[in-house]
Amino acid sequence: MDTRKLTEILRATIDPNQRQQAEEQLSQIHKIIGFAPSLLQVVMLNDVQLPVRLAGVVYLKNLVTSGWQDKEADDDDPTPFSIHEQDRAMIRDSIVDAVVQAPDIIRVQLCVCLKTIIKHDFPTRWTQIVDKIHIYLQNPEPNSWMGSLLCLYQLIKNYEYYLAEKRVPLMEAMNLLLPMMYNLIVNLQADQSPESVLIQKQILKCFYALIKYILPLDLITKEIFTKWMEVLRTVMEQPVPDSTLQVDEDVRMELPWWKCKKWAVHTLYRLFERYGSPMNAREEYGQFADWYLTTFTGGILDALFRILDQYRNKIYVSPRVLQQTISYIDQCVGHSHSWKLLKPHMFAIIQDVLFPLMSYSDADEDLWNTDPHEYIRIKFDIFEDFVSPVTAAQTLLITCCKKRKDMLERTMHLCMQVLRIQAEYGPKQRDGALHMVGTLNDILIKKKHYKEEIDSLLSQYVFPEFNSNLGYMRARACWILQCFACIRFKTEPLLIEAVRLIINALLNDTELPVKVEAAIALQMLLTSQDKVHLYLEMQVTQVTTELLKVIRETENDNIANVLQKIVPLYTKQLMPMAFEITDHLATTFSKVIETDSGTDEKAITAMGLLNTMETVLNVMSDNPAIMAQLEKTVLRVVGHILHHNIIEYYEEAMTLLCDLTTKSISEDMWKVLELLYQVFEKEGFDYFTDMMPVLHNYITVDTNAFLSNENHIIAMFNMAKAVSYFSYFILTLCSSPFFFCFYNM
Structure with a gap:
């Protein structure tokens, strides 16, 4: 051509x-x-x-x-x-x-x-791909190495989820290529240019992919493994060029040197967690785990301590490297051998690393002031937790205070010292102390000595922070009440005061992150303390109105969950607001799916809004007049989902339609049946199981109206016939209420 x-x-x-x-x-x-x-x-x-x-x-x-x-x-x-x-x-x-x-x-x-x-x-x-990669890796010309390593990476990734017996072709290839990878990275380690470090990073990515789910001990013998461990240690200890400090911190983590270190620590953590920990390793790795623990723990911990020393001395460490370092140490706490090496350093790590990490930072302050919506998004992003050094710090703190003697006592002594001596410690450090106390809530509640002091902690050190002129301290006070919402308050006035402070923060605070934390704290108190239902009753309409505003402004699914909790508890009081609530939710749903649609966070938020609508319909189902009002709003949402084929929300849409057809079927709802038939013809039977409860209602709730229109019967018959063509559905679906009703009419 x-x-x-x-x-x-x-x-x-x-x-x-x-x-x-x-x-x-x-x-x-x-x-x-x-x-x-x-x-x-x-x-x-x-x-x-x-x-x-x-x-x-x-x-x-x-x-x-x-x-x-x-x-x-x-x-x-x-x-x-x-x-x-x-x-x-x-x-x-x-x-x-x-x-x-x-x-x-x-x-x-x-x-x-x-x-x-x-x-x-x-x-x-x-099979020639292996020879091609081999030739390019042998080539002394560096320009060929990155491309050949990318090809090798694709080859390894292809076998990532294969069982060992199906990885034979890969193992045969790696017998040839793994030594070349090793020789190349060893030769490159003296060269810390960006180009060299990127190639080293790619070699580590290949090695990580190779050992991610299976450690091939026939390929990677103890001798070879030891050599690779030395490679990983060397990468971790390589100094990062001073010139990187001129780069903005927001993008510094993307520099080749930090990416390379990230993959080194990431690989070490994976090796220890999956193969080197006698508590976690599968039976076939038992002997290897014992050997790993006794052979490498000391050297690895020394390298990790040096990384933590950098952070302690205010020298930049990328967040991902710090997170993986802390996670590795967390794995060490449970093993007696590694704990002996870790114990002398552990409280210093808590005091000089975990405590600063868990304190309100300059970066937090900057984000709070410039973009509070993004601050809220990050703080409630479950995906962020997987890579956050703060979350890793919380996990390590819980592990060592739960498993190791004296750690809880020494940690609480540190926290109380910070809270008591306010002249020596600033508000950011008080935030860190409260963060640590709240993180340890489950442990403290189970210890009689600490459990008895929680009321005093709240009244002396938490409640006053609701009057702080610093928004982040007011937010932390709300968060602490979330953590201890389940305790048995010694006096009712203390509980009343907690509820008053939370409601006031939700209704009157000027900072959006504070309102979000207050709303979640209110949900926790409603869930755990029966008396709170009475305390909130007089202000429930104001609280609900404010929640709707916060939901619309933040698009946060956690706040939608708060509303789901409140609506069933105060059905009578909220009846006059039912339309307003549903309309707010529908408007917010439209806003969510029209902006950045397709992201996981947006999908979670949208589903939360739909589920909250369902809650409103359920609690208002005995009031036909209100249901008639709500129907038009809900149909606006469902119609948008079905007309635009937003299939990820079909299940929730069908649930809403089912709620609208449970007791009666309006003229508008009969029109929806035509739309459902169009969806079925377009999507086939992929979503038929979600449709069945709605179709069952159409047949049984108003049978005369169903039979009065020939198109209804034809549509239902065609759907039943199409589904019944497939043997899988004959057994599973023909016994359903829908088919039972249809075939017995």
Whole structure:
């Protein structure tokens, strides 16, 4: 195929005026034998503009992803397109070379192609990839190393979830390539240039992928393992160039040196957690775990202590390296051998590392002041917890205070000292002390000595902070009440005061993060303290109105959960507000799905809002007049979901429809049946199980109305017939109430 003509077509795809015609041309010629290899050729032409090459590689990626594997045609359907074997052979011959030679932006897309090719062709049709990687790693030219390592990474990742017996082809390849990886990283460690360190990082990523789920002891003998442990230790201890301190902290963690250290500590943590810990390791790694613990613990802890010393001395350590370091130490606490080495240092770590980490930081303050919405998002982001050094600090604090003698007493002494001697310690340190106390709540509540003092702690050191002129201290006071909401208050006035302070913070505080913490504290108190129901009753409408405002402003699913708790408890009081509540929730839902739709956080928030709507419908179900009001608002939400095919919310939408059809079916709801039939025809029976309760209601709640319209019967019959064609559903669905009612009518 003429590469010049293909280049012109690709160039036209990035011109808005020619794009449609160019895409049609590509659609006409992409099945021609020779097209895919020619496309790869164009992608690798250095004299072609980069945007054109990028358009070509994206098209190639999509072509390979969808058309590499041979597909069988369904009955009466034409055979689906797949790339001809002749073209596949040509691409296999050149794809590794292409990855090695391509610029990074092209290389990323080629690696996706490579992933697909390896998945389907290695080792049966393509063992040569191993030889290609081997040749490039042997090449003294450094420019070939990164690309070949990226190819190796895709090869290893392909076997990531395979059982040991199915990893034989990979093990055969690694017998050849693992020693080369080792030699390369050892030779590079003297060179701390960015290019060298990035290659070292990629080698560590390959090694991590190799040992992530299975440690191949036949491949990695004790001698080889020891060598790799020395590599990891060296990477951890390598000084980071002073020039990195000139880079803004927000992006410093992305520098090659910190990325390399991150993968070193990440690998160490994985090795210890999965294979080196006698308490956690599977039976086949038992002997290895004992050997690991006694052989490497001392050296690794020394290296980790040096990292913590840097943090202690105000020398920058990237958050991810710090988090993994603390997590490794957390694993050490439970082992007697490692604890002997750790014990002399542990309280110093609590005092000089965990305590500062758990205190309100300058970065927290900056974010609170500049973007309180982002502050709230990060603080309540469950995904952030997996990589946060603060969360790692909390975990280590709990572990050592729970498992090791004297640690709880010494930690509490430190916290109380900070809280009592306010002249010596500032508010940020008081925040840290309260953070530590709240983190240890479950342990303190179970210790009689500390349990007896919690009331005093709240009245002396927590309640006064509600009047602080610092928003973060007011937020911390609310958070502490969340932690100790379940205690048995010694006096009722103390509980009344706690509720008063929380309600006041929710209704009157000017800082949004404080309102969020206050709302969650109120939920905790309502859940744990029966008397709180009475204390809140007089202000429940004000509280509910404020919660709706906070939900709309923050889009935080935790606040929606608070509302879910309140609505069933105060149904009578909130009846006049039912429409306002539902309308607020519907408006917020629309706002959430229209901005940044598709993210996990937004999906969680949207589901929380839908679930709260369901709660409102459930508690108002005995009031037909209110239900009639709510129906229009809820149908606005459900209609948007169904019309726009937002399938991730179908289950919640069907639940709402079920609630609206449980006792009666309005004219608008009969129109929804037509929409459900359209959804069924479009989506097939993927969501039929979610539809069944609604369909059951349509048949049984108002049978006469159902039978009066022939279209209802035809739609229901067609759905039943379509589903019954599949044997799986015959057993599972035909016994359902829907089918029982339909076939017995």
